[in-house]
Amino acid sequence: MVELSEPFLELNGITKRFGNFVAVDDVNLEITEGEFFTLVGPSGSGKTTMIRMLVGMDAPSDGEMRLQGRVMNDLPANKRPTCMVFQSLALFPHKSVGENIEFSMKITGKDKVKRRARVDQLMEQLRLPLSYYEKSVTQCSGGERQRIALARALAFDPQILFFDEPLSALDFRLRKALEKELKDIHRETGKTFVYITHSLEEAMVMSDRIAIMREGRIVQIGTPHEIYNNPKNKFVAQFMGEVNTLSVEKAGENTLRVTGFDDIFTVTDDLSDFTTGFLIIRPEVMKIGRSAADMKNKIKGIAFNDYALGSRVQYQIRIEHFDEPWLVERLQDEPYEGQRGDTVDIGWRPEDSILVSN
Amino acid sequence: MKASRSQNLSRRFIILWTGVVIAFLYVPMIAVVLASFSKQRYFKFPIQSWTDKWYQKAFSSLSVRELLWTSLSVAALVTIISVVLAFFGALAFARYDWKGRKLYQRLILLPIFFPQAVLGLAMLLWFSAIGVITSWQTAVFAHLVWITPIVILIMSIQVYSFDPALEEAAYDLGATRWQVLTEITLPILSPGIISGAIFAFLLSWGNFPLSLFTTGADQTIPEWLYAKMVSGYTPMVPTLGSLTLSSAAVFLLIAYIIWLAISARQRRMENR
Amino acid sequence: MAKTSQSNMSSWLKQPGVLAALPASLFLLIGFAGPLLLVVAYSFMPSKTFTLLQAPTIENYSSIISDSYYISFFWSLAMALTTVVLLFIICYPIAYGMAKLFNKWANLVTALIAVPILISENIRLFGWVLILLKNGVFDGSMQSLFGLSISGLLFTVPAITLGLVYVYLPFMLFPLVIGISMVPETLKEAASDLGATRWQIFREIELPLSMPGLMIGGILTFVLVLGSLAEAKILGGQAIVMIADDIESAFTFAQNWPKGSALSVLLIALSGIIVFLLFRRVDLDRVIGRR
Numbered sequence: 043m044v045e046l047s048e049p050f051l052e053l054n055g056i057t058k059r060f061g062n063f064v065a066v067d068d069v070n071l072e073i074t075e076g077e078f079f080t081l082v083g084p085s086g087s088g089k090t091t092m093i094r095m096l097v098g099m100d101a102p103s104d105g106e107m108r109l110q111g112r113v114m115n116d117l118p119a120n121k122r123p124t125c126m127v128f129q130s131l132a133l134f135p136h137k138s139v140g141e142n143i144e145f146s147m148k149i150t151g152k153d154k155v156k157r158r159a160r161v162d163q164l165m166e167q168l169r170l171p172l173s174y175y176e177k178s179v180t181q182c183s184g185g186e187r188q189r190i191a192l193a194r195a196l197a198f199d200p201q202i203l204f205f206d207e208p209l210s211a212l213d214f215r216l217r218k219a220l221e222k223e224l225k226d227i228h229r230e231t232g233k234t235f236v237y238i239t240h241s242l243e244e245a246m247v248m249s250d251r252i253a254i255m256r257e258g259r260i261v262q263i264g265t266p267h268e269i270y271n272n273p274k275n276k277f278v279a280q281f282m283g284e285v286n287t288l289s290v291e292k293a294g295e296n297t298l299r300v301t302g303f304d305d306i307f308t309v310t311d312d313l314s315d316f317t318t319g320f321l322i323i324r325p326e327v328m329k330i331g332r333s334a335a336d337m338k339n340k341i342k343g344i345a346f347n348d349y350a351l352g353s354r355v356q357y358q359i360r361i362e363h364f365d366e367p368w369l370v371e372r373l374q375d376e377p378y379e380g381q382r383g384d385t386v387d388i389g390w391r392p393e394d395s396i397l398v399s400n
Numbered sequence: 401m402k403a404s405r406s407q408n409l410s411r412r413f414i415i416l417w418t419g420v421v422i423a424f425l426y427v428p429m430i431a432v433v434l435a436s437f438s439k440q441r442y443f444k445f446p447i448q449s450w451t452d453k454w455y456q457k458a459f460s461s462l463s464v465r466e467l468l469w470t471s472l473s474v475a476a477l478v479t480i481i482s483v484v485l486a487f488f489g490a491l492a493f494a495r496y497d498w499k500g501r502k503l504y505q506r507l508i509l510l511p512i513f514f515p516q517a518v519l520g521l522a523m524l525l526w527f528s529a530i531g532v533i534t535s536w537q538t539a540v541f542a543h544l545v546w547i548t549p550i551v552i553l554i555m556s557i558q559v560y561s562f563d564p565a566l567e568e569a570a571y572d573l574g575a576t577r578w579q580v581l582t583e584i585t586l587p588i589l590s591p592g593i594i595s596g597a598i599f600a601f602l603l604s605w606g607n608f609p610l611s612l613f614t615t616g617a618d619q620t621i622p623e624w625l626y627a628k629m630v631s632g633y634t635p636m637v638p639t640l641g642s643l644t645l646s647s648a649a650v651f652l653l654i655a656y657i658i659w660l661a662i663s664a665r666q667r668r669m670e671n672r
Numbered sequence: 673m674a675k676t677s678q679s680n681m682s683s684w685l686k687q688p689g690v691l692a693a694l695p696a697s698l699f700l701l702i703g704f705a706g707p708l709l710l711v712v713a714y715s716f717m718p719s720k721t722f723t724l725l726q727a728p729t730i731e732n733y734s735s736i737i738s739d740s741y742y743i744s745f746f747w748s749l750a751m752a753l754t755t756v757v758l759l760f761i762i763c764y765p766i767a768y769g770m771a772k773l774f775n776k777w778a779n780l781v782t783a784l785i786a787v788p789i790l791i792s793e794n795i796r797l798f799g800w801v802l803i804l805l806k807n808g809v810f811d812g813s814m815q816s817l818f819g820l821s822i823s824g825l826l827f828t829v830p831a832i833t834l835g836l837v838y839v840y841l842p843f844m845l846f847p848l849v850i851g852i853s854m855v856p857e858t859l860k861e862a863a864s865d866l867g868a869t870r871w872q873i874f875r876e877i878e879l880p881l882s883m884p885g886l887m888i889g890g891i892l893t894f895v896l897v898l899g900s901l902a903e904a905k906i907l908g909g910q911a912i913v914m915i916a917d918d919i920e921s922a923f924t925f926a927q928n929w930p931k932g933s934a935l936s937v938l939l940i941a942l943s944g945i946i947v948f949l950l951f952r953r954v955d956l957d958r959v960i961g962r963r
Contacts, residue, residue: 099861120864132862136880145876146866198866414769418781421766425788425841428799431809435802443802445812489696491689494957498689506951508696511704513892513947515899517916518936521923522707525933529710529724545703548696560957599790606792609901613923622792629798629906638802641795648791 049108050075050234051096051202056105058091058258065091067258068105073202073236078228080237080245083255084281089238092255093206096236097126109201125200127208131191133179139165139190140175146198164193167230185216192224196231205237209244221247242282246270254278275398279322284356286323286368290397292316298397303363307339308392319399325369327394330357330378330386337389343368345378345386359388429645435638443633454639464640470536471605471620471644478543478604482551483597489548490555490592491585495562511549519546520613527614534616542614543604550603551596558592591663598655602648708940715933722929732934741918741935748915748939751904752897755836756890759844762837763889767848782846789842797835797906804831804907827909835903840896844889851885852878884954891950895943915939 049072058066066088073079083089094100096107098119107114114122125146134142141148143164144157165172168189174182179190188208195203205224209217225248228235239245245252246266253263254277262274273279276287292313293299297306298321307321334340343359346367355377358367370388372378380386439449458464492498493505511519523542527534562585570584571577586593608622615623621644628637684690716728719735736742770778788796803809806823814822825831855878863873879886901916915935922932 097865099865118864119861120867120869122865124865126862126865128858128862130856130858132856132858134859134863134877134881145863145868149866149868149872149876194866411773414765414773418766418769418774421762421841422781422784424838425785428796428803428838429788429791431799431802432795434809443805444807445802445809446816485696485699488692488694492693492696496687496689496692498687498693499684501689501693504693504697505956508693508700509956510947511700513895513943514704515895515901515916515939515943517901518711518899518919518939519704519707521919521932521936522711523703524923525710525714525929526707541703545700548699552696602790606790606795608792608794622794625792625794625798626902626906629794629801637798641792641798645791645795649787652787652790 049073050077050110051236052106052108052111054106054108056092056095056102056107058088058095058100059103064258066095066102069258069260071253071260071263073234075234076232078225078235078237078248078250080239080249080252081255082239082242082245082252082281084240086257087255088258089240089255090206093126093204093236093238096202097124097204098122123200124202124204125195125198126204126206127191127195129206129208129210131187131208133187133191133194135178135180137179138175139170139177139179139182142179142190143193143197145194160197161193164196167196168193168227184212185220188212188220192227196233200233202234202236205235207239210239210241217244224248242269254281271396273322273396273398276320276322279320279396279398284325284369286325286328286366288321288323289318290321291318296392305341307395309395309397310393311397316397319397322396322398323390323394324396325356325371326354328368328370328388328390330359330370330372330388331380334387334389337387338392339395340387340389341368342385342387345380345382345384348378348382350374359386432638432641432645436635436642438635438638441635443635443638454635455643458636458639458643467619467621467624467640470615470618471622474536474540474543474611474620475601475604477540478547479597479601481540482544482548482600483593485544485548486551486555486596486600487589487593489552490559490596493552494556494559495564508552509549511546512553514546516546516607516609517612520610523610524613534614536615536618536620539611539615539618539620542610543607546607546610547600547603551600554599555589555592555596558589558595562588588666591659591666594655594659594662598652598659601651601655605644605648605651711933711936711940713933714930715937717930717933719930720928732930733938735931736934736938741915744913744915744918745938747912748898751832751836751912751914752894754833755840755897756844756894758833758837759841759893760848760886760890763841763845763848767845767852770845770849771853782849785842785845793839793902794906796839797902800831800835800838800907801826826907827911829908829911832904832908832911835907836897836900839900839903840893843896844893847885847889847892848882849885851882851889854885855881887950887954891946895946898943899939 051071051073053069053071056066056069056071057064069092081089081092091100095102098114098117098121102115109123134145137145140158140161143161147157147160161175162172165174170186170189170193174186179187182190191208209220212220221244224235228248237245237248242252242254246269249266251263251265252269254261254269256277262269262278264272269278270282273282279285280287288307289301290298290307291301293306296310296313297308298313299306301318309321328334329337330345341361343361345357346360347358349356349358351371353374354371355374357370357372357378359370360367368388370378378386434447435443436454437450437452438444438447439451439453440447489508492501493508520542523538523545524534527538532538566584566588567580570580575583606622607620608626611620611623612626619627621640625637625641628634713724715732716730717724717726717732718729719731766781770781774781801808804825805811806826807815808826810825811821811823814820859877859881860873863877868876899916900914901920904912904914904917916939919932919935919939922928922935926932
């Protein structure tokens with residue numbers, strides 16, 4: 043039972059240098075068996091380099107990768123018990139749907155009957171019509187191609203399945219549907235999935251745990267819930283979407299002053315170790331107009347713009363001494379009653395703001 | 401680690417092999433140039449004594465001047481006509497989507513695949529059937545049949561990377577079809593047009609199998625060389641060979657410089 | 673009915689593509705299709721006639737078989753096949769290097785290999801004559817370095833093969849480069865990730881996907897060698913007679929146009945069938961436009 047407590051995939055001090063440029067910098071990570079783990083980061087954060095090393099297409103300059111305790115640094119991609127779904131999907135255009143799916147089994151010399159049985163099973167699981175076996179992959183739709191790529195990887199029976207942003211080229215609706223489908227397949231197969239994407243939103247929907255990368259380093263690891271509620275710093279908070287960010291310093295026992303100004307705001311956080319940092323307030327927790335009039339944290343500004351965001355409306359409030367406009371969001375069916383150009387109160391409850399360090 | 405060592409080895413092999421093959425391509429040409437400076441009337445290697453008398457002889461010979469003039473006239477005319485024909489031909493090949501394009505693409509390339517000697521003989525029959533006496537002008541016609549498709553192919557490579565939206569945008573901004581052609585299409589495609597012209601000129605300049613049957617009483621340099629070659633060695637063969645070789649090289653160099661200048665200007669414009 | 677088909681025709685003609693295709697197409701109709709049809713017509717005329725007014729006959733074709741012309745056909749086919757195989761072996765490593773390894777050097781290598789195409793074939797072949805000649809570059813070097821004379825290299829079948837490989841090398845190489853560079857790296861990575869070895873990647877992914885380039889290169893060189901004239905005459909002397917040589921002497925030396933035409937038609941048909949089979953399997957837009 044000792045083995046079970048060991049991490050399934052373990053990275054110790056993984057570093058990748060290209061000349062003087064450090065693409066991945068001393069990454070330490072543990073992934074448990076059966077987990078849906080997502081690496082999120084903007085382009086250039088090192089996530090693609092990271093996954094290429096994990097799959098075995100690039101070798102790390104430093105550090106150690108272990109799969110079930112076994113070091114796999116020097117194992118080439120074709121000897122690793124892991125497999126990837128490529129961003130381009132990399133479906134073989136000269137092979138049919140069936141031939142693509144059974145590729146890894148053909149390579150290992152499995153007999154035709156067994157191959158076919160497994161392909162049929164996978165096609166059924168991924169809701170691909172069995173008649174597609176002979177169809178050319180170039181004639182399949184975007185969603186079908188995703189499923190074929192996934193089936194091909196599953197046919198390999200990998201211990202870990204890696205995903206390199208396979209959904210990024212799809213339109214919004216199809217992407218949303220496939221995100222959920224992928225999550226279902228993860229549950230059905232019980233395999234370990236490691237996914238990379240630049241969209242935190244996508245990561246939130248699917249993952250058990252998320253690691254956020256920036257400039258080759260991991261900034262924060264946690265469940266979607268933890269990351270949403272307790273972003274570790276300004277970068278993570280802003281990465282989640284549009285937020286109001288204020289540079290603040292400690293003013294009293296539970297009050298903060300906006301750096302360089304006189305505005306004082308109240309928070310519920312413990313400020314005993316705090317000196318300076320950032321106060322993050324999401325647009326959707328903001329109140330505007332009459333409902334903000336008697337709030338503890340409030341400020342006056344001019345509502346100068348509004349945008350329909352589907353189910354919500356976003357207002358931009360210009361506050362005299364701040365450069366950036368303040369963002370406030372309300373539900374579509376309970377809009378702010380004032381006019382454009384009105385001076386208005388906006389405010390929020392102390393417990394709704396998030397305080398992060400530098 | 402083992403894999404990368406064998407990869408390094410095959411990499412070295414490929415580089416070495418490429419070097420050997422390139423040397424293989426140039427060795428005979430070097431031999432021709434060396435032979436043209438040999439004093440002996442019969443070629444013997446290593447060369448004992450050197451001379452430039454064959455060149456003096458060639459430059460003062462009237463028949464050599466006539467050969468040069470014929471070759472040059474043919475090549476120049478072929479270049480001009482084939483570039484015009486091929487420019488539109490390449491647009492039809494790669495730019496426009498039209499019914500019948502696939503068939504056109506296949507038919508237009510057929511002459512390239514055609515044995516040139518047979519093509520030359522067929523042209524000879526054709527000219528005699530329609531009552532045209534063969535001369536260097538008929539050779540121009542014959543060269544064009546083979547060279548125009550090649551120039552179409554070369555220009556098409558660039559036309560494929562040409563974004564039709566650029567033409568549409570100019571048209572949308574009020575340009576006439578003619579202005580679109582001169583302001584947008586021609587300047588953008590100019591590197592491809594120049595590459596096509598270089599090929600047209602040099603392929604015509606060096607062509608032998610078509611000229612052999614279609615020049616009639618006129619003679620181009622490659623024809624003359626062939627006639628002398630098969631009838632035994634004379635020092636004028638390497639001399640005239642070296643002369644055509646070096647004039648082709650000079651032409652290529654000049655054309656390359658022009659091509660570089662134009663594509664550099666284009667890149668500057670794009671990066672501006 | 674007639675009216676609608678007429679308006680269909682005129683609307684087809686108004687397409688810019690058709691207009692652009694017209695000049696070159698018309699020119700080749702006169703300059704290529706015309707002579708071709710004439711050759712076909714002459715091939716059915718009685719032997720040694722110079723007009724098309726005689727009653728058609730197939731005697732030229734039937735006499736080809738009895739006149740042992742099949743020997744020169746055989747030599748042409750054998751030389752073409754040998755050249756294609758040799759060229760494939762010689763060119764594949766270089767093409768791979770140009771497509772995948774040389775990066776910025778690839779342009780220089782391309783230029784160095786392309787330039788000789790632009791130098792008259794005769795001059796380059798004459799260079800080989802100088803090298804292979806008795807007392808030539810090779811023989812002379814051997815004599816002065818080692819004191820042994822190696823003559824008799826010229827006017828042999830290997831000398832012709834050398835000339836053919838030499839002249840047609842770029843025509844195999846460049847299509848091969850395009851073919852190999854059409855194989856996306858990610859597909860090879862994906863195959864490797866799925867457990868394929870280097871040999872399996874070559875056989876399952878690289879070879880089939882670079883096939884269009886390989887086929888164009890192979891067939892282009894095959895057809896060019898089939899119709900080649902100068903190599904066998906300049907480097908081979910009387911060693912063998914290839915079919916283009918036979919055609920030339922039928923037209924010129926023997927003054928037998930119908931016989932020469934019949935031989936030409938056979939050669940054209942042979943090349944034509946091969947090229948047709950190629951074009952049926954290759955999408956030109958993809959190969960030339962790299963789409």
